[in-house]
Amino acid sequence: MNVINSVVTKLWLTIILIVTTVLIILSIILSLYFRNYVLNSTETLLEEEITRAEEIVLTEHDINDLDSMLLQEDNLILYTDGTMISHESSTDEAIYQRILSGEGEGNTFILEDIYDHDYMVKVSNLSDYFESDTALIKYRDLEDINESMRAVTTIIIGSALVLFLITTSFAFFLITRITRPLISLKNAAFSTAKGNYNKLDVKSRDEIGELTLAFNKMNNDIRSNISEITHERNLREQIFTYMNEGVLYFNSDVELIYSNQKGNELYDLIRVHASESGRFDENIREIAEHREAAIERMEMQNRHLQLSYTPVEEGDIVYGVILLVRDVTEEVDAEKLRSEFIANVSHELKTPMVMLSGYSEALLDDIVTEPEEIKEMIGIIKDESDRMNTMVNELITIARMDSRSDFFNIEENDFGQLLDKLGSRFRHEMLENGIDFSIVREEGDLTFEFDFDKVSQVLTNLLDNAIRYTSQGDRITITAGATERNITIEVADTGTGIRPEHQQRIFERFYKVDESRTRGQHGTGLGLYIVKSIIQRHNGTIDLESTFGEGTSFRITLPKKYTEE
Secondary structure, three states: OHHHHOOOHHHHHHHHHHHHHHHHHHHHHHHHHHHOOOOHHHHHHHHHHHHHHHHHHHHHOOHHHHHHOOOOOOOOEEEEOEEEOOOOOOOHHHHHHHHHOOOOOOOEEEEEEEEOOEEEEEEEEEEHOOOOOOEEEEEEEEEHHHHHHHHHHHHHHHHHHHHHHHHHHHHHHHHHHHHHHHHHHHHHHHHOOOOOOOOOOOOHHHHHHHHHHHHHHHHHHHHHHHHHHHHHHHHHHHHHOOOOOOEEEEEEOOOEEEHHHHHHHHHHHHHHOOHHHHHHHHHHHHHHHHHHOEEEEEOOOOOOEEEEEEEEEEOOOEEEEEEEEEHHHHHHHHHHHHHHHHHHHHHHHHHHHHHHHOOOHHOOOOOOHHHHHHHHHHHHHHHHHHHHHHHHHHHHHHHHHHHOOOOOOOOOEEHHHHEEEHHHHHHHHHHHOOEEEEEEEOOOEEEEOOOOHHHHHHHHHHHHHHOOOOOOEEEEEEEEEOOOOOOEEEEEEEEOOOOOHHOOOOOOOOOOOOOHHHOOOOOOOHHHHHHHHHHHOOEEEEEEEEEEEEEEEEEEEEEEEOOOO
């Protein structure tokens, strides 16, 4: 801060200006008063001396007889008929000539700068008492008076300087007592502005002490209010941050003022699409102009957004628009999946139901009478019934897994025993279909935590699919290995393989590839979905690698230590 702008400097200058002005005025008045007093005293003395000289002159009445007597008087000049009678000193001559030249008016006057001296001169005209012009001139040297005046002025100036120093010291003492608390208040105010709420000591009970008390109270109030505001802001930010909906606030010029994390993500998504972004800005302007809330849907990048516009207004003033953006993609997809699920289930059940109904009616109506034909129809009815039963069981399994009500008995088991069981179960079927079946166990401990029955169901489904998509002479291999933390299982075949366009959707519900190249019963399209769900419940992953016409490989990775999510 500039020293000139300091309160201390301003108060000091003010006090010094007042004191200096008073001293100057007082010095001038005292000097003038002393000079006038001395001059008046000198004039009185001259009056007395010239009166005494007049009495002598008027008593004798003869100018010639007075020469010797008057010449005994100092500083006295007798003028008679143009002649000067005096000691004939150079001073008398100079004063006489100055009077003759017309300087000085009245009976008493001052002649200046005669031999660098000032003289007070008094003239008494006695022409009325004599036949010729006669006058007495009495003068007094004012040099002693001037010396006294200079001495008095020096004393006054010295006294003024002493008073100036004393006043300055007192002023700084007084100013310090006043400004020190003010400086403390200033520093505390800057500290408060930086967020440091320091309490000041109250050292007096005057106005500054009361100001300090008020400042301390203000500090406490500010600290409490900021603490409450910060708490409310943090709480609001926490709420907005963890909301599934995006919250955005725009002013009337479509400038984004506030948004939470979800709002930023969805707003960036909208801004990427120029057409939707332009419509979005236009909607905000219309809401701000017409002051009516609105809801709309936007679809982009396979995502569905629901936008709720609400104007923020007070009286006739519209401050902006609050926008709630909700990602309803999951709801839309769930509704679409529900519709597809119902359609798929209806489609999958329709064929076996028609066949069951048709063959049952044929048997009841005795349309078929040959024992071989009857046996064939009963076999078809049995196969379709089994197919329906399998589908119903898979649907029940899916429903339980989706609701996480299906019980998983995950405990430490030996995966080698499961491989032995699968080998015994599928080896005969593989031989009948002419498929080379092998189980490879790599080095490592295959004991880990898993649900024996559920993992058995996974491998059974994968082996059933492998058999369905292989031909005589093909090969199916199960490879199991262990690392420090994980178990890897690979089910590979050299069958028909899967086309690239089907590989991304192979794990979806009811999704089936071209079945013209499969053997045996057609699948329901639910097996691989169940496989992936079971693997995910074990905190594992399943990956697919397939080349059409060469074969398919499913690679499963399971953690040795299961952790409940």
